[in-house]
Amino acid sequence: MSATAKSGGRATSAILSDASEILLALSNDRRLAIVNTVVTMNKESGAVRLAELARALELDVRSLSRDVMRLVEAGVLRREGDALIADIASLGRVGDSVVEMTALCQAIPPESPLRRYLAHGRIVDLPKRSEDLDVIARVLAGLLPEDQTLTEGEVNAILSHAGDDVARLRRLLADLGLVERSGSAEYRRPAAAPARAL
Incomplete structure (x- = not known):
């Protein structure tokens, strides 16, 4: 923390x-x-x-x-x-302090090696190692409200705070089963499984 x-x-x-x-x-x-x-x-x-x-x-x-x-x-x-x-x-x-207030920096401790994938509190690259990718994806999923249906636009708006390529981030969450997609553009994050330690 x-x-x-x-x-x-x-x-x-x-x-x-x-x-x-x-x-x-x-x-x-x-x-x-x-x-x-x-x-x-x-x-x-x-x-x-x-x-x-x-x-x-x-x-x-x-x-x-x-x-x-x-x-x-x-x-x-x-x-x-x-x-x-x-x-x-x-x-x-002051800039560094403001960056530490971003959702991703709040979820990923400064000493975590996963910080190398962030710049100014936003994702600039996704990890290649599946374990690291899974942790980043869980942090991203944590930005979405639990058990609430969201439109694709609402998901995009939330994920835009985490990185520029929102479509890639949204697909990552769906591919890993961290959000459920129904119909053409409705998303829901199921009740969270216990989080893994960062």
Whole structure:
């Protein structure tokens, strides 16, 4: 079980809040330009003072300071005394945390060798070993509600959160008997058998 799953909804809410704050802070052309300039200036000469940043961007310090404060609050920039340093690694940390919240990452522990079939919490390739394929398929089947009839479109919508090739994923579930297909496009996941350990 992942750390996010262990820590519950409060941690999930905090992660989503952090991600939202960063995305909103960066959803402005001017703030993006500020971050880009701070990154460049950090590489060239280290920490940058607000006045230097204002000159580089040809902005007045007062209006610039509001945008800088928003970026500091979001954790994209940090202050060291009266100087600024870009913390781009914060974007990666929040991204990794959000990925861990995906259904597949919740079901497949970080230390599992099956993680190599995922990128950004989604299936990018299916295992060739039948044992691994069976485990991945059981995880996918777990995304579908038990004992409920779904249309092909509903199954596709659910599986689209797990990977791009939903037809292949849907066929895998049917081929392994993890979903029952009736008629031309109705699917049902029977009551689950005991899950195998990942």
